[in-house]
Amino acid sequence: MTKSQLRIEYLAKRRQLTGDEYALLNNGLLKQFQQLDLTEVNTIHLFLPxxxxxxxxxxxxxxxxxxTQPHIKVVFPKTDFATLRMKSYADDTELIIEKNSYxxxxxxxxxxxxxYQIDMVILPMLVFDEQGYRVGYGKGFYDRFCAQCKPGIKFIGLSLFDAVKCIQDVNQYDVRMHACLTPTGNWDWNK
Structure with missing residues (x-):
């Protein structure tokens, strides 16, 4: 399936989740995240849901x-829809978060x-494939952001759903993840 087809299908799947299903899936994701080796991570870029x-x-x-890891700095993205770029802001006492127009x-x-201070980027998505590519909302914010990151950084996806076989229209701008966490397991392409 194409990104567009997958986007429609997985947006619908998300909408159909009950509150209990959503909570169970998120608890599974948290357990998978807690198993990650973060020994070399000082700063994590984490999207806000x-x-x-x-x-x-x-x-x-x-x-x-x-x-459990208070020494790790968490940063959150701020999007610029005019330039399709993102900046990162520290989760500290100066941080003020509000919802934007979207x-x-x-x-x-x-x-x-x-x-260049970021060691790991947690990637949002609707779904991913067995090759390590993801489908987001379609603006390319994270692909642009990841392409600018320092060498050696880890790109880790978070998906409520398991992988599809293949995204048909992956292109040269799509950034491959190193791993993707699902509620039931961890896909690792960095072996």
Whole structure:
């Protein structure tokens, strides 16, 4: 299937999740995340979820990191729809988060963090394939962002659903993930 077809199908699947199903899937994602080796990670770029769209609840991951890995700095993206670029802001006492005009929670003020300080990027998606490519909402924010990151950075996806066989229209701008976490397991292409 193409990205467009998969986007339609998996947006519908997300909408159909009950509250209990959504909570169970998010608890599974948290358990998978907690098994990651973060020994060489100082800064994690973590997206903020649109809960109304049943996106993976990264607040659980944020809280887990604060409790178990307080030395790891968490940063959140702020999108610029005019340039299709993102900046990162530290999760600290200066951070103020509000929903933008697209209902995306993001920093409106805070301390900007340079892209080369980031060691791991947690990628949002609707679905991914067995080769390590993802389908997002279609603007390419994360592909552009990841292409600018330092060598050696880890791109880790979060998906409520398991992989599809193949995304038919992957192109040269699509960034391949190193791994993707699902509620029931971890796909690793970095072996």
């Amino acid at each position: 649109i809960i109304e769209n049943n996106e993976p609840n990264t607040h659980l991951i944020r809280n887990s990191l604060k409790e 209902n995306i929670p993001e920093p409106v003020s805070g301390n900007e963090v340079g892209i």
